[in-house]
Amino acid sequence: MGVISPHRIQLSLFPIVVLLSLAWSASAANSAHNTFVHCLVNHSEPSHPITSAIFTPTNTSFSSVLQAYIRNLRFNTSTTRKPFLIITALHVSHVQAAIICAQKHNLQMKIRSGGHDYEGVSYVAEVPFFILDMFNLRSIEVDIDTETAWVQAGATLGEVYYRIAEKSKTHGFPAGVCPTVGVGGHISGGGYGNMMRKYGLSVDNVIDAQMVDVQVEILLDRQPQSLNYLKRKSDYVKNPITKESLEGIWKKMIELVDTILYFNPYGGRMAEIPSTATPFPHRAGNLWKVEVADHYINLTRILHKYMTPFVSKNPREAFFNYKDLDLGINHNGKNSYAEGRVYGVEYFKDNFNRLVQIKTKVDPDNFFRNEQSIPTLPNRKN
Template identity: 30%
Template sequence: MMNKSFVFLLVLSFSWVAAYSQDFISCVESRLSNATSISQLIFTPENASFLPIWQSRVQNARFLKDTTPKPSIIVTPTDESQVQTTFLCAKENGYRVRIRSGGHDFEGISFTDYLAFVMIDLINMRSIDVDVASKSAWVQSGAVLGELYYAISQKTNTLYFPGGTWPTVAIAGLVGGGGTGNLLRKYATAGDNVLDARIVDVNGNILDRKSMGEDLFWAIRGGVASNFGIVLSWKLNLVPVPEKVTVFIVNRTLEQGATDLFYKYQSVVPNTKDRNLYIRSQLASEFIGNTTKKTIRIIFQGIYQGSTDMLLPLLNKEFPELGVTREICREMTSIQSTLVFAGRPSTTPTEILNNRSATPRMSSKTKSSFVTTPIPKSGLRKIWRKFFENDLSGGILIIPSGGRMADYSETATPYPHRAGTLYLLASSVNFAGQTSDITPVSLRRLAWLASLEKLLTPYVSRNPRQSYVNNNDFDFGIGADNYTIASVWGERYWKRANFKKLIRIKAKVDPQNFFNHPQGIPVFSAL
């Protein structure tokens, strides 16, 4: 039987929390001049809509469990003044703040915390204003890539944004960590293509690029924007693309020469002088037919910013082993190529990119590294053998670099993985068929992923081993009591010079470290 004293304390605690929430609600009500109903703006655990709203954009299903800490309050603002008011009232009433845009955060930072917090969900702030004449677009932080690409396509087929390929990833999260995609080799990162931004700073002021200053503008384009404030909207540079691009897909197994093919791929694709060519690859193990013997299948997904007639001579000269023929090439618009790289036929109506629920959520754990020298065939065979130990839940995604990326200094933005980087290697396991990520099977999959990460050590960048901050990973360590502790994860994401610069900027714009999380940019008394 539950102790009566404990029940009393529990009831008292809930009463205190309710009163605490009411102070916040009263603060918001007193400051808002518009007619928005508080019941449509603020949601507490007592509201029937609270849990569905929280769950709706937790994109990694491994966080959808009772033990995941949830907000004390969810606010869904519709304009900048509501964001500003929400932030100030949260701060005044002792709450932390988490900002959720798309909900794809790999460690749940945008929607979970162990201390009381207000989650500002930007789901209703998703306006997009495309200006073809100036080759730019103002995009609110709650908008996702699919919506942006669709909005651009409604006005032109000869401009696009060099963002990612997954339609439900939000602009804010992508740009805030740098942002890679199919146009990386031609136009660099998403963060490199930001012209301006509007941000709520720690004092509640709304600043643009001019008023925030170049240091803060530098920091939010790769240093994770939510470390420094709440970005309301971004002015993006739209880049020229041809009316038709060429897309192709090649599948190869080990029995079909995949090892030799991937070995050459590592050198050719990142280093080709034609920046119009981009080929990402994915690999996983599978059973051979109906046998119990496994093989590795590698899928090469290519896109060329030009015609098939231009592509074929290039590949025949530089990468004939790939075997790309005219028959497997498809010319299409850029918006159609987005559908293909999202796993849909090019004939799918593009309106589906506006439907956030059309893209399934995942349940997975991902780790990332950058590769600077080709992995030798002996190393590739070790990786294949490691995959043979897996239960078909593992995979690797390769994002090639090179081209335009080498034109930028590694300190141009916080994203430092520039000249000399061949590709990003993202390894993952999924939890398909499991009720959570802590079942015995799931734990075996996580252990396998950790062993793969260890096996990769000799073949990836070192001193430091580099990782992509948009694939954030708490396994690297958390906390920042001093620079030695923080550098373990901070230098992996940003390298030393950029990490130290981020810390100095943080000390200026948020000296009390209000915007903090387990791998947030720290504030030190001395650096």
């Protein structure tokens, strides 16, 4: 048999200690998640039970629900961190319950509409999180007499166009060309499409909205006034690009082989709307928006860098619907405002400060947050 040295005893016990520690951590996490589920059930309306809208990894359909609206395969790998729970809200009360319980249990909530998220911030996180998935809330009510429509956040652009076409052959809505983009995310970032020079952005044609705030109050009645591995970046061109420079850009693209450039012309109605009218600030003075796309992240970054002399400067502007974490990431800690300002001024220019003031007033504890959300003022809790 021999004598086991103290060192051997210590080493032989180490794996056991680690396994016990991991088992205890998993048990604690499961207990916390079960408590969260009970909270959701307790705060849902009896007339609209939430249980059928809750999916955990123990559900056989959990993976299919999670993957159904992951449009970017960069974030659908075996190493991608998964949510511990998905709520496929069926009623506004489910949204309210999610907010109440997430705050009560200090949990990160990600909100997903159509899943067209170039950086995955609507369904990926570095901390334990759950997804509030809006795809079931997709009703569309079109009223041709008033030329208005009520559209829920989970509807897609294609569904909106179809419902309008059912009622009229002469009406439309200025939005994007991709039919599977979710209305909620599209409009919240501005939403551009082929009719923007005549009618402006999608957000310019929104006259009212129903929202649930951090106090779970339903706010209404504002006064009327296909899958790939993707990386995208955006820029704004303010001065004409010379023929020689354009030829240089084409040569660079040929060199990189697989990169794509989209030029979206501005002007018209886009230039008539003040930059302060909505959070979207890129109005008069822009000739067109440039979108750089590629399946290979590094090639996208190379072409984006090459475009530097031809686009806006100080700041180099970007389009919020094309989220780009290369611009900066907010860790939502004590430096939240400073980190948020780095990317915030590129997306929103001078409107960033107004958005921060609004965020500080309506969400002082920074509950609604992600890697590139609007921060609160630095003297407030983050």
